[in-house]
Amino acid sequence: MTDSMILMAEEAAERTFTIDGPLKSITFQFLGKEWVIAESVVTQWVVMVVLAVLFFILGRNLKLKPEGRRQVIAEWIVGFFTGYVETSMGQKYKRGYGPYIGALFCFIILSCLMGLFGLRNPTSDVSVTASWGIITFVLVLYTKIKTGGFKGYMKSFIEPMPFMLPFNIIGDFANPVAQALRLFGNNVSGMVIGGLVYFALGSFAIFVPAVLSLYFDLFSAVIQSYIFVTLTMSYVAMADMEE
Amino acid sequence: MGITLSAGETLQLVNINTDTIIFTLINTLIIFLIYRFFLHKPVMKILDERKEKIAGEMKAAEDAQAEAEAMKQEYFDKLKESREEAAQIVSAAVKRAGERENQILAEAQQEAADMKKKAEESIELEKKKAINEIKDQISDIVIMASEKVCEKEISKSDNEALINKFIAEVGNE
Numbered sequence: 001m002t003d004s005m006i007l008m009a010e011e012a013a014e015r016t017f018t019i020d021g022p023l024k025s026i027t028f029q030f031l032g033k034e035w036v037i038a039e040s041v042v043t044q045w046v047v048m049v050v051l052a053v054l055f056f057i058l059g060r061n062l063k064l065k066p067e068g069r070r071q072v073i074a075e076w077i078v079g080f081f082t083g084y085v086e087t088s089m090g091q092k093y094k095r096g097y098g099p100y101i102g103a104l105f106c107f108i109i110l111s112c113l114m115g116l117f118g119l120r121n122p123t124s125d126v127s128v129t130a131s132w133g134i135i136t137f138v139l140v141l142y143t144k145i146k147t148g149g150f151k152g153y154m155k156s157f158i159e160p161m162p163f164m165l166p167f168n169i170i171g172d173f174a175n176p177v178a179q180a181l182r183l184f185g186n187n188v189s190g191m192v193i194g195g196l197v198y199f200a201l202g203s204f205a206i207f208v209p210a211v212l213s214l215y216f217d218l219f220s221a222v223i224q225s226y227i228f229v230t231l232t233m234s235y236v237a238m239a240d241m242e243e
Numbered sequence: 244m245g246i247t248l249s250a251g252e253t254l255q256l257v258n259i260n261t262d263t264i265i266f267t268l269i270n271t272l273i274i275f276l277i278y279r280f281f282l283h284k285p286v287m288k289i290l291d292e293r294k295e296k297i298a299g300e301m302k303a304a305e306d307a308q309a310e311a312e313a314m315k316q317e318y319f320d321k322l323k324e325s326r327e328e329a330a331q332i333v334s335a336a337v338k339r340a341g342e343r344e345n346q347i348l349a350e351a352q353q354e355a356a357d358m359k360k361k362a363e364e365s366i367e368l369e370k371k372k373a374i375n376e377i378k379d380q381i382s383d384i385v386i387m388a389s390e391k392v393c394e395k396e397i398s399k400s401d402n403e404a405l406i407n408k409f410i411a412e413v414g415n416e
Binding site: 019022035036037038040041044045048051052055056058059060062063064071074075077078079082095098099100102103104106107122125126127128130131132134135188 | 263266267271274282296
């Protein structure tokens with residue numbers, strides 16, 4: 001090793017790359033407990049305000065005979081999600097799951113797009129994706145008990161054979177966990193890779209980060225939102241013991 | 244070049260935070276409710292109303308078409324009926340005309356035959372009359388002539404018998 005190489009290595013060692021978790025934006029005392037509102041929750045509020053305004057504007061003053069692009073867009077959105085739920089879950093879930101899937105998809109996709117505006121993507125916080133995994137878990141549980149009864153639900157653990165019991169128990173938890181981690185992993189890895197590229201390029205970070213951002217924040221966001229809602233629907237549909 | 248996932252005033256990068264989970268669940272519920280009541284319900288209502296309206300209009304159109312179909316059928320039936328009636332009227336008229344023609348012809352023939360018969364009868368009568376007249380005249384002339392010729396009075400009865408014999412001979416010729 002020459003001296004210059006050692007020097008370069010020492011210089012490099014001085015620059016460190018760090019990626020922080022979500023900022024503790026607000027902390028407050030309530031019911032004798034210290035509550036932490038993370039950055040990802042604040043970004044969710046931004047997303048919620050945008051979506052609330054958007055839904056309110058799209059959904060009001062609808063005419064029997066559509067007037068203007070606004071109503072066409074509103075009908076397209078609702079029709080798309082109810083149609084998607086109908087094709088992947090069947091007719092009987094159309095009315096109930098259409099709004100949840102539509103709202104969840106809009107929530108996730110807009111959360112991912114927040115990265116483009118310099119805000120922290122809420123889906124790169126595992127607590128956020130875990131919450132949606134919990135919802136899926138609860139929905140699956142509810143559907144199993146509703147369609148099969150409590151006895152049927154218990155029996156489903158030893159089907160098709162009794163030795164499948166541990167796998168079935170793991171399966172019930174593994175699906176929502178995998179679903180949550182998939183969304184989290186994709187988005188956090190996009191954030192990490194983007195940060196690494198910025199770090200590596202230093203002051204030459206001009207074109208490459210934009211292309212990466214286009215992929216991770218736009219393309220991957222759409223794909224991952226789509227996969228997330230599709231998995232939610234297929235888990236619930238599979239849990240239906242009547243079919 | 245070390246990579247550290249640091250905390251500081253931040254949370255851990257991979258960290259399950261129950262507060263974040265609770266807030267996210269609340270936020271998701273709120274977004275779900277907003278989507279459901281501000282967008283999903285009004286749109287579904289409009290779509291259902293439109294579906295109903297279209298179904299109603301289609302039914303009305305079908306009814307109208309059925310009615311039109313029925314009216315068309317009726318019209319055709321009536322047309323057919325009236326055509327048949329017209330044909331019947333024409334054929335009846337033709338038949339009647341033919342009968343009338345025959346009747347007129349027969350009457351005319353009858354009349355002509357009557358007239359001919361009458362004419363023949365009157366001709367016969369006239370002829371007889373004329374013959375009788377001629378007979379009388381001839382008998383008178385013959386009497387006068389024979390008186391003149393004979394200058395002799397034959398008894399009138401003998402005379403007449405003679406003459407009638409002669410006339411009968413003449414008349415038979």
